[in-house]
């Protein structure tokens with residue numbers, strides 16, 4: 259915190275006491291400005307719980323002669339000026355270099371690409387770039403918070419792409435929520451990119467946007483919240499059922515939140531052999547015979563809920579083996595979990611606040627997972643998208659198909675060895691370097707076998 263202290267009215271000792279009494283521990287003090295009557299100090303305070311901030315602020319405000327100029331925390335400090343930057347691969351040391359990387363030399367390279375457009379892959383960044391595109395309409399579970407507010411998430415995804423898979427990803431947050439305009443814009447920026455990762459675009463608009471872009475572009479387009487999530491969910495569930503001694507095809511699975519992620523995860527579960535699958539949204543269970551304005555829900559109701567259960571989450575959860583939350587905070591209660599079958603599996607994947615906290619759920623569940631980095635069993639699409647795009651870019655896949663997604667799910671699950679599996683270790687850590695490599699290899703193999711790879715081991719395949 260940056261404080262202005264009036265030298266005659268308050269001492270540093272009083273300030274230190276106030277911070278200590280509020281639950282903070284001073285770890286560093288810097289004087290940033292001093293005059294005859296006032297001093298401005300930057301005080302770094304460690305807290306066991308961020309809720310102590312309010313107490314400390316109240317105690318400081320109660321002191322005479324102290325003005326709080328600014329309060330920041332480690333998380334905000336890590337965001338100052340954004341989290342990524344562009345770096346040149348070589349320095350421009352002299353005029354000779356300049357005339358090669360820039361005009362006039364660059365013109366010959368432009369002409370070469372003009373004569374053979376496929377050279378864009380060898381002579382520009384395209385072969386290693388992904389656009390992380392959002393319109394800010396379904397940012398984490400925060401909802402429609404707009405393109406500027408979506409930037410920190412998209413920058414974070416770009417960081418992860420780079421650190422985990424060496425992919426150069428750019429956050430592109432669009433100031434439009436119009437389906438046609440989004441499609442037009444993404445198509446217009448596509449020449450610079452080897453792939454498009456759609457992110458945090460609300461349903462049902464995300465389905466048309468993705469399908470149209472897949473059809474109209476010749477680079478992979480992947481809506482991460484749908485498919486990345488579905489891949490990681492399946493990986494986690496394949497291992498969770500082993501731990502709980504269940505068979506996936508026998509499980510009653512309840513999915514809460516039938517949006518982008520919920521629908522894609524459900525489709526993946528159906529493909530993996532789940533039959534007793536029930537989807538619940540705000541208005542209750544989706545059931546055949548009801549009329550839904552949303553085509554995705556109409557499809558969903560037709561293909562799930564075989565026993566035509568009706569009612570709210572707390573009704574249909576009765577006897578369920580698996581709960582998958584892709585909705586919002588605090589949707590599931592301990593009472594709901596108590597109604598589930600023996601050895602229940604709960605994946606509360608809403609971000610940043612899950613459907614139920616592990617602290618509340620743990621005593622009643624066999625396997626618990628969330629989407630967050632600060633609990634065990636992180637079921638988060640970050641386990642998929644870096645390796646998925648690394649593989650797709652490396653084999654220059656024309657698209658990302660079902661075979662590649664299934665292969666990625668199995669690859670992620672296989673990183674946890676049978677003898678390592680436990681309630682608290684069903685999914686590898688995001689920092690396990692084997693994940694990206696295994697996913698990449700599995701994705702390339704599946705792309706080659708299914709005929710969408712355009713480049714195999716350094717050679718371009720004839721299409």
Ligand SMILES: NC(=O)c1ccc[n+]([C@@H]2O[C@H](COP(=O)([O-])OP(=O)(O)OC[C@H]3O[C@@H](n4cnc5c(N)ncnc54)[C@H](O)[C@@H]3O)[C@@H](O)[C@H]2O)c1
Pocket residue numbers: 396397398399400458459460461482483484487514515516517518519520538539540541583584585586589607608609610628629630637638639640
């Ligand atoms: N862990 C992961 O990897 C991961 C990946 C994708 C999405 N998510 C999380 O899943 C959630 C949904 O994301 P999305 O992209 O599918 O958003 P979305 O807007 O497409 O869908 C959200 C759906 O949840 C429903 N919903 C919201 N609150 C509900 C409630 N109280 N009860 C029942 N249904 C409710 C909404 O009506 C909507 O249909 C977000 O919290 C997001 O952070 C997690």
Ligand SMILES: O=C(O)C[C@H](O)C(=O)O
Pocket residue numbers: 397398399411458482483608609629638639640
């Ligand atoms: O961003 C994440 O952490 C995962 C996912 O994409 C989400 O929208 O919650």
Ligand SMILES: [Mg+2]
Pocket residue numbers: 398457458482483
């Ligand atoms: Mg997302």
